[in-house]
Amino acid sequence: MGHEDRHPLSPRLDHCPEGLPRAAYLDQAWYDREMATIFARQWVMVGRADGFEAGKMRRVTVGAAPVIVVRDAEGRLAAWHNSCPHRGAELCRAEEEAVGKLIRCPYHAFAFAAADGHLVSTAHAIPTDDFDRSAHGLRPVSLRVWNGFLFLNLSADPGEIWSDVGLHTLDNWPMDNLIPGHRWETEIACNWKAFWENYSECLHCPGVHPELCDLVPIYAKGIMGPTEALGWTPESAPPASSLRDGAMTWTMDGKPCGPVFAGLTPQELAVGFGFATLWPSAYVVAHLDYVRAVRIVPVAPERTRLVAEWYFTAETLAQPGFDAAHVASFAKMVIEQDGAASEGNQRGMRSPAFKAARLMPEEYEIYRFQHWVRTEMEALP
Numbered sequence: 333m334g335h336e337d338r339h340p341l342s343p344r345l346d347h348c349p350e351g352l353p354r355a356a357y358l359d360q361a362w363y364d365r366e367m368a369t370i371f372a373r374q375w376v377m378v379g380r381a382d383g384f385e386a387g388k389m390r391r392v393t394v395g396a397a398p399v400i401v402v403r404d405a406e407g408r409l410a411a412w413h414n415s416c417p418h419r420g421a422e423l424c425r426a427e428e429e430a431v432g433k434l435i436r437c438p439y440h441a442f443a444f445a446a447a448d449g450h451l452v453s454t455a456h457a458i459p460t461d462d463f464d465r466s467a468h469g470l471r472p473v474s475l476r477v478w479n480g481f482l483f484l485n486l487s488a489d490p491g492e493i494w495s496d497v498g499l500h501t502l503d504n505w506p507m508d509n510l511i512p513g514h515r516w517e518t519e520i521a522c523n524w525k526a527f528w529e530n531y532s533e534c535l536h537c538p539g540v541h542p543e544l545c546d547l548v549p550i551y552a553k554g555i556m557g558p559t560e561a562l563g564w565t566p567e568s569a570p571p572a573s574s575l576r577d578g579a580m581t582w583t584m585d586g587k588p589c590g591p592v593f594a595g596l597t598p599q600e601l602a603v604g605f606g607f608a609t610l611w612p613s614a615y616v617v618a619h620l621d622y623v624r625a626v627r628i629v630p631v632a633p634e635r636t637r638l639v640a641e642w643y644f645t646a647e648t649l650a651q652p653g654f655d656a657a658h659v660a661s662f663a664k665m666v667i668e669q670d671g672a673a674s675e676g677n678q679r680g681m682r683s684p685a686f687k688a689a690r691l692m693p694e695e696y697e698i699y700r701f702q703h704w705v706r707t708e709m710e711a712l713p
């Protein structure tokens with residue numbers, strides 16, 4: 333088959349474009365620019381909203397920015413830059429601290445209202461009349477809860493949380509009633525985009541994920557879905573299921589770990605899973621029996637932290653002998669395989685012989701991602 337067998341509605345590219353330059357994966361200046369543009373203006377997932385306890389403040393990072401998330405005794409959430417308006421000291425020094433009505437800076441004891449951030453006290457300092465208290469409250473960070481996940485946005489004028497595909501993927505899943513049953517964190521030696529790019533194609537699947545290819549047969553062909561196959565037309569019959577016969581979910585034996593979620597459509601049940609891709613910070617995979625989310629947290633140009641969580645209903649968790657770590661082990665293995673592949677990608681890109689990737693037609697999602705990265709980085713002067 334030649335490239336002329338590509339249907340115009342197929343996502344396959346009709347050419348082989350050049351990828352981002354080597355500097356995009358190695359240079360501190362490029363990385364800093366991404367933090368100042370992409371991560372400073374997009375909604376960034378920082379965890380489950382329920383994970384932030386009442387009466388506590390917790391440190392998180394949004395791109396390069398240290399932030400505190402506060403949940404007051406009444407359960408209201410707020411987020412502030414973790415930097416005192418006086419001389420910039422860190423307000424929350426521990427990972428998590430108890431907090432009452434006031435947030436008190438540990439340096440000179442200025443106090444701010446936890447609820448609205450206004451400056452309540454300058455402690456021993458006695459400002460002169462030119463000091464406008466109202467202009468020196470805590471610096472706010474916007475927040476939004478989406479499907480039970482907390483997102484922060486550093487922009488003074490944040491846009492809507494998403495306008496992209498994936499926004500409604502989880503609509504039929506009981507997202508607000510899910511409970512984290514397992515969490516796994518790791519740090520990998522690659523640029524954050526290298527991991528995203530790995531997520532965005534399946535050409536690596538046959539070589540990197542033998543177990544996954546056994547579970548999801550189409551991945552063994554190096555594609556993510558039937559529309560990518562050469563010769564595909566809209567009239568082609570959709571497959572009954574993406575999973576191999578007898579398998580229903582991503583577990584070691586393909587068996588569901590608890591009751592299948594009520595409320596899924598026949599189409600969702602047939603496909604077997606849904607992905608919500610939330611650039612730049614996370615993706616969520618909704619299976620028929622559990623949901624998992626992976627956060628992609630840039631640490632440095634060549635360091636990325638991955639935070640994976642697995643969510644279940646209370647009913648599933650309450651089953652006698654239920655072992656969430658065992659359920660999680662399949663996807664954890666796949667993420668480790670992807671992490672190792674991304675690290676190998678990163679090491680190779682350090683070679684002076686590497687100038688830029690040449691993308692294949694199947695790498696249309698990488699092309700879209702890189703276009704988005706470039707557009708976001710250029711949007712600010």
Ligand code: FES
Pocket residue numbers: 416417418419420421437438439440441442
């Ligand atoms: S830096 Fe916070 S009170 Fe001085």
Ligand SMILES: [Fe+2]
Pocket residue numbers: 530531536537540541670
């Ligand atoms: Fe992969």
